[in-house]
Amino acid sequence: MTVIDIPAGSPFGLDNLPYGVFSTPGTEPRVGVRVGESVVDLAVALRDEVFARPSLNAFMAQGHERWVQVRRQIAELVSGDVPDAAVHPVADVTTHLPIEVADYVDFYASEHHAANLGRLFRPNAEPLMPNWKHLPVGYHGRSGTVVVSGTDIVRPSGQRKSPDEDAPTFGPCRRLDIEAELGFIVGTGSDLGSTVPAADFATRVFGVVLVNDWSARDIQAWEYVPLGPFLGKSFATSISAWVVPLLALEAARVPVPDQEPKPLPYLRETEPWGLDIDLAVSWNGHEVSRPPYREMYWSPAQMLAHLTVNGATSRTGDLYASGTISGPEKDQRGAFIELTWGGKEPVEVGAEERTFLQDGDEVTITATAPGPNGSRIGFGEVAGRILPASG
Known part of the structure; x- marks a missing residue:
C-alpha cells in the first residue's frame, strides 16, 4: 500500500x-x-x-x-x-484528451475584450454591438479539432486579404494568435426542445478546463462577414489535460460585474456564478499577461442558459468556452491582437519584440483559484507549439 x-x-x-x-x-x-x-x-x-x-x-x-x-x-x-x-x-x-467532445461552442463574454476589439476594428463607432449587453454572443466551433495540451499546432493556411491588397491570396496565416479562455464541460445533457435554466448550471456542468482557442486573425478578418468565424478558428483548440470539478470551486465563486441593462428573465441568476480565477500567459517561457476571469461580464450559468434557450440539445461531453478573458489593464489582455493593439505595439518576449506567433513559438496558459481555508486550486496548463504550415 x-x-x-x-x-x-x-x-x-x-x-x-x-x-x-x-x-x-x-x-x-x-x-x-x-x-x-x-x-x-x-x-x-x-x-x-x-x-x-x-x-x-x-x-x-x-x-x-x-x-x-x-x-x-x-x-x-x-x-x-x-x-x-x-x-x-x-x-x-x-x-x-479527457473527454469525447460532443459539441463545441465558443462565447465572447468579456466586456473588456469585446470593447478592445471594437475600438480596433470600428474606431469611429460604439465599441460594443447593440446586442452585446443583452445576450452572451457565441458561435459553434469544430469539436473534432479540440486537442489536449502538449499537442503541436500546425500553422493554418487559407485566404487572406490585407487592406493594401486588391484581391485575396492563399497561403499560411500571417497573424496567428491565441485566446486565453476557460472551458466548461457538460456532464448531463438536455433533450431537444427543452431548456436548461441558469439555476441548473451546478448540477449539469461537471468541470472546468483551460482553453487556448488558437486564432488565424488574417483568415478570420476576410471570411467572417456576414456569418462569423469559420476556418480562422476551426483548425485547432487546445484544452488542459486535467478537469477541475465544479465541486472544487465553491470558494472561488463571486458575483459577475453589474449587468446593465438588466438581463431578460431567463438570464437572471439566483446565485452568483462568476469565478475568481487568475490566469497567466507565457510566450516562449516569458510571462506576458495575467487575465482575470472574475472580470467576465457573462457567467457560465448564463452561457448555458442561452445556449439551450431555443430548445437546442446539450449532451454529455459538450464543451463551451468563455471567449478571450481580458481585464481593464494592458497586461491583463488574453489575446495577442489586444496585447499588441493589432500589431502596432509589440511586446517584449525575452530579448525580442513580437506581435503575432512565429513558427517554433510555444504558448503556455496556467491558472489557479482560491480554495477552502486559504488553499489554491490548480488547473495545470494548456500548452502548444507552432509548427510550420503543411505543404
Whole structure:
C-alpha cells in the first residue's frame, strides 16, 4: 500500500482532485485523478469499470449525485492507504484528451475584450454591438479539432486579404494568435426542445478546463462577414489535460460585474456564478499577461442558459468556452491582437519584440483559484507549439 505525499501548498491537494485520462507504457488510456505529484488509477483504486474507459463521458453521464459520491470516496481513499498498483508518478504518465467532445461552442463574454476589439476594428463607432449587453454572443466551433495540451499546432493556411491588397491570396496565416479562455464541460445533457435554466448550471456542468482557442486573425478578418468565424478558428483548440470539478470551486465563486441593462428573465441568476480565477500567459517561457476571469461580464450559468434557450440539445461531453478573458489593464489582455493593439505595439518576449506567433513559438496558459481555508486550486496548463504550415 502507498501513502501519497501531498506537498504543503500543492495546487493539487484534497481540495482539488481533478480528473484526467492517462496511460502508462504498454497500457490503454483510463481515468485517473491527480493528487499532488501522483496520479491515482480509479479503475484499480475504486474497482469500478466506468473508470477503465478512455474518456470521462460514461462517468459524467451518471449525474451530479454520483459525482458528489465519488469525490467523497476519492478524498477518503487518498487520505489513507492506496493500493500500490493504483499510484503513478505524474512524470511517468502520458495524458490524453479527457473527454469525447460532443459539441463545441465558443462565447465572447468579456466586456473588456469585446470593447478592445471594437475600438480596433470600428474606431469611429460604439465599441460594443447593440446586442452585446443583452445576450452572451457565441458561435459553434469544430469539436473534432479540440486537442489536449502538449499537442503541436500546425500553422493554418487559407485566404487572406490585407487592406493594401486588391484581391485575396492563399497561403499560411500571417497573424496567428491565441485566446486565453476557460472551458466548461457538460456532464448531463438536455433533450431537444427543452431548456436548461441558469439555476441548473451546478448540477449539469461537471468541470472546468483551460482553453487556448488558437486564432488565424488574417483568415478570420476576410471570411467572417456576414456569418462569423469559420476556418480562422476551426483548425485547432487546445484544452488542459486535467478537469477541475465544479465541486472544487465553491470558494472561488463571486458575483459577475453589474449587468446593465438588466438581463431578460431567463438570464437572471439566483446565485452568483462568476469565478475568481487568475490566469497567466507565457510566450516562449516569458510571462506576458495575467487575465482575470472574475472580470467576465457573462457567467457560465448564463452561457448555458442561452445556449439551450431555443430548445437546442446539450449532451454529455459538450464543451463551451468563455471567449478571450481580458481585464481593464494592458497586461491583463488574453489575446495577442489586444496585447499588441493589432500589431502596432509589440511586446517584449525575452530579448525580442513580437506581435503575432512565429513558427517554433510555444504558448503556455496556467491558472489557479482560491480554495477552502486559504488553499489554491490548480488547473495545470494548456500548452502548444507552432509548427510550420503543411505543404
